[in-house]
Amino acid sequence: MAINWFKYSAPSTFYGLAGRLLPWFAWSSAILFAVGLYISFFVAPMDAQQSEAYRIMFIHVPTSILSMFIYLVMAGYAALGLIFNTRLSSMMASALAPTGALFAFISLWTGAMWGKPMWGAWWVWDARLTSELILFFLYLGFISLHASIDDPRRADRAGALLAIVGSVNVPIIYFSVKWWNTLHQGSTIKFSGTSMHIAMQQAMYSMIAACWLYAIAVTLMRVRSIILERERNAQWVSELAEVRL
Amino acid sequence: MSLSEFFAMKGYGFYIWGSYGLALLIFVVEIALVRHRRTIALQQLRLLRDAGEEE
Amino acid sequence: MSNASGVATGGRTNSLSLIRLLGLVIRRDLVLAMRRRADVLTTLVFFVMVVSLFPLGVGPEPDMLRKMAAGVVWVAALLASMLSLGRMFSADYLDGTLEQMMLAPQSLSVLVLGKILAHWMVSGLPLVLMAPVLGLQFDMPAQALWVLIAALLLGTPVLSMIGAVGAALTLGLRGGGVLVSLLVLPLCIPVLIFGAGAVEAAASGMNAGSQLSLLGALLVLALVFTPWVTAQALRISME
Numbered sequence: 268m269a270i271n272w273f274k275y276s277a278p279s280t281f282y283g284l285a286g287r288l289l290p291w292f293a294w295s296s297a298i299l300f301a302v303g304l305y306i307s308f309f310v311a312p313m314d315a316q317q318s319e320a321y322r323i324m325f326i327h328v329p330t331s332i333l334s335m336f337i338y339l340v341m342a343g344y345a346a347l348g349l350i351f352n353t354r355l356s357s358m359m360a361s362a363l364a365p366t367g368a369l370f371a372f373i374s375l376w377t378g379a380m381w382g383k384p385m386w387g388a389w390w391v392w393d394a395r396l397t398s399e400l401i402l403f404f405l406y407l408g409f410i411s412l413h414a415s416i417d418d419p420r421r422a423d424r425a426g427a428l429l430a431i432v433g434s435v436n437v438p439i440i441y442f443s444v445k446w447w448n449t450l451h452q453g454s455t456i457k458f459s460g461t462s463m464h465i466a467m468q469q470a471m472y473s474m475i476a477a478c479w480l481y482a483i484a485v486t487l488m489r490v491r492s493i494i495l496e497r498e499r500n501a502q503w504v505s506e507l508a509e510v511r512l
Numbered sequence: 513m514s515l516s517e518f519f520a521m522k523g524y525g526f527y528i529w530g531s532y533g534l535a536l537l538i539f540v541v542e543i544a545l546v547r548h549r550r551t552i553a554l555q556q557l558r559l560l561r562d563a564g565e566e567e
Numbered sequence: 568m569s570n571a572s573g574v575a576t577g578g579r580t581n582s583l584s585l586i587r588l589l590g591l592v593i594r595r596d597l598v599l600a601m602r603r604r605a606d607v608l609t610t611l612v613f614f615v616m617v618v619s620l621f622p623l624g625v626g627p628e629p630d631m632l633r634k635m636a637a638g639v640v641w642v643a644a645l646l647a648s649m650l651s652l653g654r655m656f657s658a659d660y661l662d663g664t665l666e667q668m669m670l671a672p673q674s675l676s677v678l679v680l681g682k683i684l685a686h687w688m689v690s691g692l693p694l695v696l697m698a699p700v701l702g703l704q705f706d707m708p709a710q711a712l713w714v715l716i717a718a719l720l721l722g723t724p725v726l727s728m729i730g731a732v733g734a735a736l737t738l739g740l741r742g743g744g745v746l747v748s749l750l751v752l753p754l755c756i757p758v759l760i761f762g763a764g765a766v767e768a769a770a771s772g773m774n775a776g777s778q779l780s781l782l783g784a785l786l787v788l789a790l791v792f793t794p795w796v797t798a799q800a801l802r803i804s805m806e
Contacts, residue, residue, distance in 0.1 A: 304532075313522075320524040323531045330535070369538050377531040384527050404753040411749055415742045424803040425736045429750060432732060432796065436754050439785075443757035447764065481539065488546045495553040499560060510557045 278355050278494045279503045285487040292487065296480035303473030311466040320384050325470050327377040329478040330370045331399060337367035337482060338402060341409075342434040345427035357423035358497065360430065361413060362490035366482050368406035374399050394448035398441045405433045419497060585677050592681025593688070599658070600689045610651045611693045617643040618701045629706055636705035637715070637766035641759050643701075644694050644719060648726040648755075649748040651690040652734045655682060656801070660738055669805060676794040679801070683731045683794070684724075691723035707770060714769035714779070721782040722762040728793040729754050735800035758785060 275281045307325040314321040341363040348357030375396065382391045390396075409426055416422035498504050521528050600607065621639045622632055659665040659682075668678050698719055699712045707715065733751035740746065765778035 308518075318524065319521040320527060322521075322528055326531055326535050366542065369542055373535050373538055376534050380527045380531040384524055401753045401756060404749070408750040408753065411742075411746060412736060415737070415740050415746055421803060421806065425800070428732075428796070428800055428803060429736060432754065436757075439757050440753070443760040443781075447760045485542060485546055488550065492546065492549040492553045495550070495557060499557055504557060505561055505564075507557075509554055510561060 276353055276355055278358070278498050279501065281355055282491055282494050285491050289484055289487050292480050292484035296477050296484055299473050299477035299480060303470055303477050306466055306470040306473060311470050312464060320381065323377055323381040325474050327374060327381055328471060329475040330377065331374040331395070332475060333478045333482055334367055334371040334374055334399065334402060334406075336479075337363050337370060338406065338430075338437070339434060341367060342427075342430040345423075345430040349424055349427035349431075354423075354497070355494075357427065358490055358493045359486070360426065361423075362486045362493055363482075364406060364410050364413070365489070366485050368403065368410065370478070370482070371399060371403040371406055375403060392448060394441075394445040397444045397448065398437075401440055401444070402437070405437075409433070585674070588673055588677050589681045589684070592678055593685045596682055596685030597688065600685065606651070606654060607689050607693060610647050610690050611697060613650055614643050614647040614694050614697060615701065617646060618704070622704075632705045633707070633770070636702060636707050637711070637763040637770065639705070640698055640701055640715065641722075641763040641766070644698070644723060645726065645752070645755055645759055646748075647694060648691060648723065648730055649751060650744060651686070652730040652747050652751070653744050654690075655686045655731060655734045656738055660805075665801070666805065669801065675798040675801070679731065679735075679797045680790075680794040683727055683797070686731070687724050687727040691719075691727050694723060695719040707766075710772075711766055711770035714775045715766045717779060718762045718765040718775075718782060721779065721786050722758045725758050725782070725785050725789045726755055728789040728797075729758075731797045732793060732800055735797045735804060738801070738804040758782065761785070 275284055303325065307322055311322070311325075313319055341360045344356045344363065345360035347353060348355075348360060378393075378396045378399065379389050382393075382396075383389050409430055412429055413422045413426045416425055495504060504510065519525050519529070618639055621635065625631060625635070656665060659668070669675060671678070695716060698715050702712050702715050730747070730751050733747040736750065737747050761778045761781045765775040765782065768775040768778060
């Protein structure tokens with residue numbers, strides 16, 4: 268993607284590119300979900316300690332990983348928007364936030380669903396689950412701050428600062444929660460066995476890739492709407508086929 | 513494995529399908545919301561264009 | 568232009584040393600705060616009330632209260648800090664002083680640090696002084712009370728500093744205190760964990776040194792970064 272990188276940093280050109288890329292991401296995501304789910308349920312064997320319940324892992328782990336990854340990407344885009352004053356970067360950050368927050372929520376829910384049969388409680392104050400909860404709060408903070416500021420430029424920049432402060436804090440928060448958890452001898456969601464069965468690995472990678480492609484597809488679609496909303500007075504927008512009807 | 517056994521998942525069915533079910537629900541709702549946002553955005557633009565043409 | 572050394576150079580009336588500037592800002596804010604003493608008291612009363620609510624909610628059994636004590640006092644301190652954040656910049660924002668500060672040639676970071684310190688002296692320090700009394704309500708042993716004071720002394724400035732970033736970002740917004748709290752509370756969790764951990768360790772007779780040094784480290788980190796970050800946040804909010 269090194270060719271003519273800056274051509275696509277303008278909302279007008281990126282809008283078209285995003286629209287063309289969207290179906291590719293959407294379809295490959297769907298295919299990988301189908302493959303991943305098939306392997307998860309029909310190929311991967313039952314776990315010795317956790318029986319069938321471990322299969323929740325194939326949705327819990329990918330959504331956890333993605334929620335953390337998306338936060339970093341969001342903060343990265345927000346920082347770019349803050350430093351270089353590029354509107355599109357900030358729009359990408361705003362577009363990523365809801366998807367990241369929803370992934371964090373799925374991770375929390377599936378974590379609880381996994382915890383109940385395994386450890387008997389709907390919520391275990393496992394270091395990772397607790398950090399995930401805090402990450403969810405960080406997402407909500409970013410979204411609320413953005414929503415509370417009317418001026419789009421101030422909203423972008425304030426959100427960016429918050430996202431950057433949040434990302435710097437995440438390692439500190441994770442470390443402190445880990446320390447807190449071991450002190451109180453909480454349980455850790457670990458996996459049984461020394462290494463994962465090959466089918467489990469395949470399922471995991473498929474699901475992670477599927478979630479990642481899904482996130483890109485949804486974000487591209489959302490950023491297109493954001494571009495339409497924010498650039499509504501631009502000439503190129505009024506000349507779009509979908510507006511001309 | 514029969515279909516009913518598949519759904520039961522050795523007694524863990526509620527948790528497994530509860531997890532995947534919620535994930536599916538959220539994906540579907542998210543996609544619907546994003547599409548709706550696009551619809552609204554396009555509507556607004558058409559209204560803007562119509563208002564412009566009236567002048 | 569500010570003189571980078573800490574010594575006020577005699578005779579140069581148009582440049583202020585950083586320390587003198589800090590002192591001026593702190594003195595000004597303290598004088599203003601003293602004129603509205605009620606604000607100081609409401610934070611303190613809130614703190615006391617929240618701490619008192621917990622036994623009412625969970626029952627008066629001494630063993631349980633002793634176990635909860637560190638956490639309860641710390642959570643209450645956190646909430647009381649959050650409540651008072653709105654006051655940090657709003658008065659100056661409303662009457663235009665903040666704009667003047669931003670236009671001034673002196674370093675905005677230093678001015679901000681002064682405001683944060685003054686705010687802490689008015690909102691955080693009273694909590695530190697009140698906390699041992701509340702600890703006694705929960706039957707905290709003596710050595711734990713000392714650690715409580717030390718931990719709050721190290722931790723409440725950090726809360727004020729992190730809060731300052733939130734207050735600066737939400738300047739003039741509707742949504743008020745709740746929005747700031749939503750933004751700032753997750754970031755304050757390490758302080759809560761180490762602060763309460765220190766007191767609990769002391770209460771069970773162990774050494775609280777590692778937690779206190781971690782709190783100290785957080786304090787240093789906050790001192791180094793937050794004034795500048797808050798200044799940037801103020802610039803973003805005021806443009």
